[in-house]
Amino acid sequence: MLSARSLFQEIVDSDEAFQLFCSIAASGEAQGGWENGRIAALVPRSLADLAPKITRHGADEDKHGRIFNGLLKKRGLSPVPVPPETDYTMLLERSGIGLAHEKLRRDEPLTEYDIVVYLSHSRVTEQRAADQMDMLVRHFGGHPEVGKAIRIISNDEDNHLAYCHEELLRLARAGHGRTIQRTLRECALAEIAVYRDVSLAVMDHMGRVLQWPRAKSAVLAAGIHAVYAYERAGGWRRMVTLSMPERLGALGGPAETAPAF
Numbered sequence: 001m002l003s004a005r006s007l008f009q010e011i012v013d014s015d016e017a018f019q020l021f022c023s024i025a026a027s028g029e030a031q032g033g034w035e036n037g038r039i040a041a042l043v044p045r046s047l048a049d050l051a052p053k054i055t056r057h058g059a060d061e062d063k064h065g066r067i068f069n070g071l072l073k074k075r076g077l078s079p080v081p082v083p084p085e086t087d088y089t090m091l092l093e094r095s096g097i098g099l100a101h102e103k104l105r106r107d108e109p110l111t112e113y114d115i116v117v118y119l120s121h122s123r124v125t126e127q128r129a130a131d132q133m134d135m136l137v138r139h140f141g142g143h144p145e146v147g148k149a150i151r152i153i154s155n156d157e158d159n160h161l162a163y164c165h166e167e168l169l170r171l172a173r174a175g176h177g178r179t180i181q182r183t184l185r186e187c188a189l190a191e192i193a194v195y196r197d198v199s200l201a202v203m204d205h206m207g208r209v210l211q212w213p214r215a216k217s218a219v220l221a222a223g224i225h226a227v228y229a230y231e232r233a234g235g236w237r238r239m240v241t242l243s244m245p246e247r248l249g250a251l252g253g254p255a256e257t258a259p260a261f
Helices: 004-013 015-042 045-074 088-094 101-105 112-140 147-210 214-233 235-239
Strands: none
Touching (some): 004 112, 015 088, 015 101, 015 147, 088 147
16 A cells, blocks of 8 residues: 555665665755855845844754764765755756845845745745655654654754744734735745656656556656645645744744754
């Protein structure tokens, strides 16, 4: 029977598949850490109070990258190159979602509009991350090898999502409401397409590594397309709603260091 649990178990049980999975995850987290670090350094004076929170967000992402690399090291494995078609963050940028890396490499202050774009992009992508980690916690939160890492990252992703809700609502009250809603919609519709493409690419690579029969790969691909169809029909709306979170000030303190694995 095909299920998220059985598929992830196959990946965990295979050194080569686990190596690819952790390499893809670590690369994406490291990229997120760099992006947040640059944004924190370029925050406009009018939103200077956000800089420590964005710095904390970036530090958490860096920590997650170290956690995935730590899982590899524990098995005696090294990171492998990430296939471009599985690079979620790069493909989002190419789709025009979020702040362009070219802009972030300049030493020019960002605008309030840029911060609205950044937070809207984060609201959407952190929803995806929180959903994925919640699923992994349900199935593998008690796993002796990966359970601790999954629980730590899941808690952080929930904090990141709460922070996005809180700050976007604050900016909406400051007069950015229409821009926020428009940007959230644009980000969500682009993200679901990128997520579909990346999911298909990852499953294709995993299928070759794990030597899945064609029928199994076809069923998985059909499932990915079905998820996209649901999200395109209206499921994307869960990524654009805003509500005051229970975790207020979720990124108000320093990031914790990555534990040893």
